[in-house]
Amino acid sequence: MPNDQLTNETVELLQQLIRNECVNEGTETSGHEDRNARLLRDELDGLGVDIEMIEPAPGRTSMIARYEGTDPSAPTLCLMGHTDVVPVSPDGWTRDPFGGELITAADGTPEVWGRGAVDMLNLTSSMLVAFREIVRTGRRYPGDIIYFAVADEEAGGVLGARHIVDHHWDAVGCDYVLTEYGGTPTFTDEGTFVLLTNGEKQAAFRHLEIAGQPGHGSMPYGADNALIKAATIVHRLSQRERAPRLDEAFRDRVRALGFDAELERKLLDPAHLEDALAELPPGTARNLHSCCHMSFSPNVMHSGEKDNTVPDHADLYIDIRMLPGETQEDADQHLREVIGEDLWPSVTMHRKFDDEPKAPALSSTDTPLWSALDDAIQMAYPGARVVPSFVTGGTDARFFRAKGVPAYGCGLLSNKVSFAEFQSRFHGNDERIDIESLALTTQLWLDVCDRLWR
Ligand SMILES: [Zn+2]
Known part of the structure; x- marks a missing residue:
């Protein structure tokens, strides 16, 4: 007591x-x-x-x-x-x-x-x-x-x-x-569940440098604008997630949250997961989404020096968190697929925080x-x-x-x-x-x- x-x-x-x-x-x-x-x-x-x-x-x-x-x-x-x-x-x-x-x-x-x-x-x-x-x-x-x-x-x-x-x-x-x-x-109804944590998602932060060609802002037709390319990458990332991983750990977590049977069934079915998340309170939905996906959040973008000049350089910083068992190479592969073969040649990719000690x-x-x-x-x-x-x-x-x-x-x-x-x-x-x-x-x-x- x-x-x-x-x-x-x-x-x-x-x-x-x-x-x-x-x-x-x-x-x-x-x-x-x-x-x-x-x-x-x-x-x-x-x-x-x-x-x-x-x-x-x-x-x-x-x-x-x-x-x-x-x-x-x-x-x-x-x-x-x-x-x-x-x-x-x-x-x-x-x-x-x-x-x-x-x-x-x-x-x-x-x-x-x-x-x-x-x-x-x-x-x-x-x-x-x-x-x-x-x-x-x-x-x-x-x-x-x-x-x-x-x-x-x-x-x-x-x-x-x-x-x-x-x-x-x-x-x-x-x-x-x-x-x-x-x-x-x-x-x-099945009793009390208490969630504790024994691990965490691992970070795979990336800095992308995106190259273009400088030009006069008064004549944007056909310009190779690094900012537009960066914005396109951000948009593609927002449209294409990696497939969810609905493994045993995820199923245990969903069960421990005590949803009704219908909602639980939908959360554990890749075809209905998205609809099911939309029914949940935002805090729960965000958490569950991140517990079954490698997440990609583009959070910082810098480009351009002057408002009359087409930028030839953009920097994009993406917060990526991997599920237990996923690798840095998995993250790179997804990025490359989403960025697409048209834009990939313009991108130089750097890993951030790669010097941290490797933890399970x-x-x-x-x-x-x-x-x-x-x-x-x-x-x-x-x-x-x-x-x-x-x-x-x-x-x-x-x-x-x-x-x-x-x-x-x-x-x-x-x-x-x-x-x-x-x-x-x-x-x-x-x-x-x-x-x-x-x-x-x-x-x-x-x-x-x-x-x-x-
Ligand atoms: Zn804290």
């Missing part, structure tokens, strides 16, 4: 983390995670745990605390939460995105509002509170527990997890990682940690079936998977937040989390620790 005192601690800490406004704009001088790193360090003050602060660039501080176990040969568990958040569009919010306000919703549900409330300061705060509770009460487990409050997740971890895994493995090296995200329950897309669920998670979730939702799934975006878990460490995304939500609602709050407007979910999540970490080393 969640403990009210601990829940209050999580709520207050979450509010402070939100108010610290550690907004990561993708630039080295943004983020300012030192504010949250110091706050979290101070929360552990006087408890006698080892604390290390790592600052790869000014202000980009991560904090690592270690509580030693009784048996140096027992596996180490790392609770990893990022401390940065993505920027907001303030006009889209009905409350101050950095107010960290506690608001009671119309149905009486108390919620903490603010950027980071679900991604992932809710987890970062609850992990700290659980970690501190273990230390404070003198509970001893065989293995070490590491609390890792990491900077720069939202810009690829270059100044956070990636740097620290590469250069400070002695500080964060472990046997298991828990991080974002998962733990949405769905209540169906999925962690095995055949581990003591997954069993401990499953058992811990039964405490809150007796009889629930825990379903592994993958995240459509990237998380810091991949740096640990690349080291062979199983990493899972979890948390535990109340029945107040539907899967669709949860999805739409990520990086969205009016991000918020209900107190009951914070209570369940704080308790989850404690229950997992109680079960992992049994």
